[in-house]
Amino acid sequence: MSTEPAIPVRPLAGARPGDMRARLAQALADPMLQTALGRAIPGFRRMRASAVAEVPEWEVLRRLAAHIKDHTLAVLDRYLEQFEAAVRARGGVVHWAADAAEAQRTIIDLLRALGVHQVVKSKSMVTEEIGLNAALEAAGVRVVETDLGEYVLQLAGEAPSHLIAPMIHKPIEAVSELFAVALGAPRYERAEDLNRVARAALRREFLAADAGITGVNFAVAETGTLVIVENEGNARLVTSCPRVHVAVLGIEKLLPRLADLGVFLRLLARSATGQRASVYVSLLTGPRRSGEADGPDELHVVLVDNGRTRLLADPDLREALRCIRCSACLNVCPVFERAGGHAYGSVYAGPIGAVLTPALWGLRPARELPFASTLCGACGEVCPVSIDLPRLLLELRARVVREGLVGRPDRLFARLWTLVMRSPTRLTLFGALGRALQRLAVSEGRIDRLRGPLAGWTAHRAAPPLAAVPFRVRWRARGGRPGRGRP
Amino acid sequence: MTSRSCAEAVVAPSGSCATMVREWYPRLFRDDPPRAAAAAVLGRRTYELSEFLVRVLGRTDLGARFDAAVAYHPSCHGLRGLGLRDEPLSLLRAVRGLRLVDLPRAEECCGFGGFFAVTFAPVSGAMLASKLDAVEASGADVVTATDASCLMHLAGGLARRGSRVRAVHLAEILAAS
Numbered sequence: 274m275s276t277e278p279a280i281p282v283r284p285l286a287g288a289r290p291g292d293m294r295a296r297l298a299q300a301l302a303d304p305m306l307q308t309a310l311g312r313a314i315p316g317f318r319r320m321r322a323s324a325v326a327e328v329p330e331w332e333v334l335r336r337l338a339a340h341i342k343d344h345t346l347a348v349l350d351r352y353l354e355q356f357e358a359a360v361r362a363r364g365g366v367v368h369w370a371a372d373a374a375e376a377q378r379t380i381i382d383l384l385r386a387l388g389v390h391q392v393v394k395s396k397s398m399v400t401e402e403i404g405l406n407a408a409l410e411a412a413g414v415r416v417v418e419t420d421l422g423e424y425v426l427q428l429a430g431e432a433p434s435h436l437i438a439p440m441i442h443k444p445i446e447a448v449s450e451l452f453a454v455a456l457g458a459p460r461y462e463r464a465e466d467l468n469r470v471a472r473a474a475l476r477r478e479f480l481a482a483d484a485g486i487t488g489v490n491f492a493v494a495e496t497g498t499l500v501i502v503e504n505e506g507n508a509r510l511v512t513s514c515p516r517v518h519v520a521v522l523g524i525e526k527l528l529p530r531l532a533d534l535g536v537f538l539r540l541l542a543r544s545a546t547g548q549r550a551s552v553y554v555s556l557l558t559g560p561r562r563s564g565e566a567d568g569p570d571e572l573h574v575v576l577v578d579n580g581r582t583r584l585l586a587d588p589d590l591r592e593a594l595r596c597i598r599c600s601a602c603l604n605v606c607p608v609f610e611r612a613g614g615h616a617y618g619s620v621y622a623g624p625i626g627a628v629l630t631p632a633l634w635g636l637r638p639a640r641e642l643p644f645a646s647t648l649c650g651a652c653g654e655v656c657p658v659s660i661d662l663p664r665l666l667l668e669l670r671a672r673v674v675r676e677g678l679v680g681r682p683d684r685l686f687a688r689l690w691t692l693v694m695r696s697p698t699r700l701t702l703f704g705a706l707g708r709a710l711q712r713l714a715v716s717e718g719r720i721d722r723l724r725g726p727l728a729g730w731t732a733h734r735a736a737p738p739l740a741a742v743p744f745r746v747r748w749r750a751r752g753g754r755p756g757r758g759r760p
Numbered sequence: 761m762t763s764r765s766c767a768e769a770v771v772a773p774s775g776s777c778a779t780m781v782r783e784w785y786p787r788l789f790r791d792d793p794p795r796a797a798a799a800a801v802l803g804r805r806t807y808e809l810s811e812f813l814v815r816v817l818g819r820t821d822l823g824a825r826f827d828a829a830v831a832y833h834p835s836c837h838g839l840r841g842l843g844l845r846d847e848p849l850s851l852l853r854a855v856r857g858l859r860l861v862d863l864p865r866a867e868e869c870c871g872f873g874g875f876f877a878v879t880f881a882p883v884s885g886a887m888l889a890s891k892l893d894a895v896e897a898s899g900a901d902v903v904t905a906t907d908a909s910c911l912m913h914l915a916g917g918l919a920r921r922g923s924r925v926r927a928v929h930l931a932e933i934l935a936a937s
Contacts, residue, residue, distance in 0.1 A: 607887050644879060646876070650837070650840035721920075729879065733885030737915065
């Protein structure tokens with residue numbers, strides 16, 4: 274295994290990967306992005322809150338889901354083998370891929386052997402993670418995304434910026450313009466009209482494709498069933514029109530029994546879109562059987578590791594593998610709300626992306642991500658599988674510091690802070706020095722411009738001057754003693 | 761850490777500090793059992809101010825008088841770390857002359873976040889702007905919170921935009937007469 278797995282970062286126009294601060298500043302200054310996020314995020318939050326409020330046993334469901342996932346992960350090897358046997362028994366073929374390169378190779382070899390030239394795809398984050406589309410194009414396979422958002426982004430040559438609303442960064446006006454330029458459509462203003470344009474174009478693709486590639490929301494070990502949750506019906510067409518279905522999933526998607534599914538379907542729809550149930554929930558078990566009208570002749574299931582067993586072996590971070598990719602933590606996050614997904618520079622954005630990216634693919638390239646949070650805790654509160662995201666972010670921050678990956682200004686500032694705060698004498702001296710120096714900076718009772726590492730503070734707010742008489746002096750003057758009770 | 765201290769309770773004017781001591785100190789020392797145990801003892805008697813007044817002392821009316829329209833910003837670590845939703849509000853409701861105004865999107869973070877305020881200053885500034893817009897639109901004369909750090913951030917932002925709204929710690933309101 275390579276020592277430093279390549280991080281699936283999508284470099285963005287005008288920004289260099291690894292420089293998240295620059296991308297954030299750019300995102301905040303992008304009026305089109307801010308318009309799009311401002312239209313979408315409040316609705317997601319409102320819908321989720323009211324859908325969750327309808328379920329009195331919500332907290333019980335969250336805990337139950339966490340237990341089921343933890344149990345499954347604890348004996349994942351057994352459930353994977355059980356799943357493989359069940360898929361085989363139903364006539365499917367299971368492939369194992371240790372990393373992105375092996376997953377690409379497996380799928381390309383498979384499609385070649387089956388004489389596939391044209392592929393339709395439904396929404397899948399794991400295929401984004403392994404860079405599948407680019408690899409297929411390079412191998413001469415034509416790929417068409419069929420989720421509306423993904424279709425738009427494919428036309429635009431952009432990466433998704435959200436787990437379930439991939440084009441959340443694009444306002445409808447931009448889609449109208451894109452369809453006019455790329456498809457020669459009239460400049461429609463209404464979503465319904467734009468949908469119709471996409472629908473007409475996609476219908477032809479469904480019928481022409483040799484194979485359909487999908488992600489998977491849940492995979493049931495007991496029965497070998499693949500569960501796909503969606504709202505557009507495109508995944509149903511992808512899995513039933515073409516003669517081959519290739520399902521790609523991370524190994525953490527397993528659930529032990531079909532009976533466990535009910536817990537997760539309730540949590541997923543309400544957390545993701547605020548729906549009571551998603552419009553289409555497909556349970557696919559094996560390829561088409563004799564006598565059945567729909568379904569592929571062949572079913573191939575590709576189980577992708579790509580960093581997951583390494584994360585599984587990490588007791589402090591393991592719970593991140595419970596994630597069901599619902600997006601609740603993205604939608605509630607005040608940083609994501611303003612930055613959008615691309616600023617994270619990773620396939621996975623938002624709080625869970627800031628955890629998964631370094632946890633799966635190494636700290637070094639993702640070292641900024643765990644710091645892009647105020648640790649307000651909103652993400653942990655909404656997670657339907659009770660992932661303690663703030664704790665995981667803190668744990669990753671500690672690792673970044675331990676491995677010496679923080680920038681020099683931050684390191685110097687932390688060292689100075691530690692030096693001063695460890696000794697009452699030094700704190701007193703430092704305070705006296707500050708009071709002497711601040712005379713140059715204070716005007717009208719406040720400091721409006723700081724230099725050096727603290728310049729960021731006064732870029733957006735005034736700083737309070739140090740008190741003329743320190744608290745400890747006032748405390749003593751009232752008869753109190755340091756470290757003792759009240760005067 | 762705690763063996764030398766004779767205090768029965770440690771009260772912090774900050775839910776963030778109380779959370780740090782209570783929730784995180786024991787984990788910080790997880791490889792050092794004696795200190796982890798001492799940290800756990802300290803954590804059990806460490807309280808945020810409103811928590812101490814309401815849950816431990818059972819007091820809500822401290823006889824304060826504060827003539828102003830007040831918006832309450834629930835600081836994240838008190839709210840989500842310690843589960844303090846009603847404690848600060850019940851204290852504020854008992855203050856004479858105080859009119860509590862509704863703060864839209866009150867439970868959203870103000871954007872302080874410690875180092876974040878400096879290292880991710882533009883995002884922190886954007887979050888601050890949203891919070892201050894809500895505060896100013898609420899008609900409040902004063903915004904209060906239980907965390908000194910959030911208040912420093914809010915006060916700095918109010919000063920920068922020349923607002924007439926003042927940022928005041930809950931303790932200052934409870935001590936006013």
